[in-house]
Amino acid sequence: MNAGVRLHGVRKTYGDGTVALDDVSLSVPPGRFVSLIGPSGCGKSTLLRLVAGLEAQDHGQVSVHGVSPEDACAAKLIGLVPQTPALLPWLDVLRNVTLPRRMNRRAAARRAEIAGVEARAVLQEPDMLSLLARAGLAEAVHRLPSQLSGGMQQRVAIVRAFGLRPDVLLMDEPFSALDEFTREALQEQLLDLWDELQTTVLFVTHSIQEAVRLSDTVVVMAPDPGRVVDVIDIDLPRPRGQQLLEQGRFHAYEDRVRNALRGAWRVPGAA
Incomplete structure (x- = not known):
């Protein structure tokens, strides 16, 4: 089976000479939750944009279910949750989350071919009211975005992305602007x-606790140039409720990620 997401020998350089990514290789099996963490400028968001097909690498290969990001996007295999929700202000919550599905019906056959699933499974309408209820939005389905808090807007954006039933969901620090409780x-x-x-899921974060809590694997990146310096598998039971955050084994993984991040700040070749 093809990896859900695969990068091999990827390099990305911007016009000012900045090497955003250098010889980055990463394989994410289907169904895994993988977080990218590292200092600012280490290429986390660039990597996400390459997988999303929003930018192109200079060297190397990027694939989603064995096809290019452009083909994967055309088949609606990929969902994206940015830092800001980007909801349509004139549509209520229910219409915001159902609009992408209504607009992308023609991609179903190509998606079924790429992902190796039956077309009827791709075409099956998700129960968006149920997904909204699961996200705590049952009472907000007919509200406009302006009537929602920041946390509620971000929940709507997440439900909207899941509503397409994407094979790969890319999340770029979706909770960074929220208070700790939310x-x-x-x-x-x-x-x-x-x-x-x-x-x-490929999830970009700056929070060690968030990365450990959410992930099957944490990928630690370093800057100058952007590169992968460690890959840490998180062997903790699911579901991961609040009680897990107090346990010693959870803190042990936090310490492993923190130590890897300290190493990521060191200049390559320095003593």
Whole structure:
């Protein structure tokens, strides 16, 4: 079976000479939750944009289910949750989350061919009201985005992405602007949705606790040039509720990621 996401020998350089990514290789099996963490400028968001087909690498290969990101996007294999929700202000919550599905019906046959699933499974309409309820939005389905808090808007954006039933979901620090309490609540709701739908997730974060709590694997990156310096598998039971955050084995993984991040700050070749 093809990896859900695969990068091999990827290099990306911007016009000013900045090497955003240098010889990056990564394989994400289908259904895994993988977080990317590292200092600012290490190429986390660039990597996500390459997988999303928003930018092209200079060297190397990027594939999603064995095809190019462009083909994967055309078949609606990929969902994206950015840092800001980007909801349509004139549509209520229910219409915001159902619009992408209504607009992308023609991609179903190509998606079925790439992902190796039956077309009727791709065409099956998800129960968006149920997904909204699972995300704590049952009472907000007919509200406009302006009537929602920041946390509620981000929940809508997550449900919208899951509503397409993407094979790969890319999330670029979706909780970074939220307070700690709201952030932890959304982490739990995200895990509930992911556990049900088993989408492959690439998740960018600056939070060690968030990375450990959410992930099957944490990929630690370093800057100058952007590169992968460590890959840490998180062997903790699921579901991962609040009680797990107090356990010693959880903190041990936090320490492993923190130590890897300290190493990521060192200049290559320095003593």
